[in-house]
Amino acid sequence: MLASLQKYCKFEDIAPRTYDRCRGMFFSTVVTADAKMFACLHHRQDPDYLIGDMRGEGKTLEEVWNSYRKWMVYESIDVSICPPFCRNDSFNGVLAELDKDMIHKEFM
Numbered sequence: 001m002l003a004s005l006q007k008y009c010k011f012e013d014i015a016p017r018t019y020d021r022c023r024g025m026f027f028s029t030v031v032t033a034d035a036k037m038f039a040c041l042h043h044r045q046d047p048d049y050l051i052g053d054m055r056g057e058g059k060t061l062e063e064v065w066n067s068y069r070k071w072m073v074y075e076s077i078d079v080s081i082c083p084p085f086c087r088n089d090s091f092n093g094v095l096a097e098l099d100k101d102m103i104h105k106e107f108m
């Protein structure tokens with residue numbers, strides 16, 4: 001509840017995104033009830049964000065997760081059109097910072 005309050009207070013002062021990639025999709029991918037894997041919950045059932053269809057394609061979770069399609073979806077995501085304060089917003093900000101060149105990055 002506290003985390004939600006903090007998040008929704010930010011709606012009064014929406015700042016531009018500090019990242020241009022959704023690295024968070026590798027940590028909070030969504031598998032829907034019909035056995036489809038999508039990049040995130042906000043874009044579930046959108047074919048552009050479909051990583052794989054385990055039921056329809058007869059693939060295992062591991063096969064879908066390790067598919068080339070996952071990287072295609074990752075490369076195609078345009079975060080500028082994603083909803084503000086989405087599921088991975090804060091996570092993406094942190095991961096973008098960690099991706100920058102910095103001294104002793106390995107200790108982060």
Ligand code: SF4
Nearest residue numbers: 022040042082086088
């Ligand atoms: S809405 Fe957020 S979590 Fe979903 S793809 Fe866009 S940046 Fe990633």
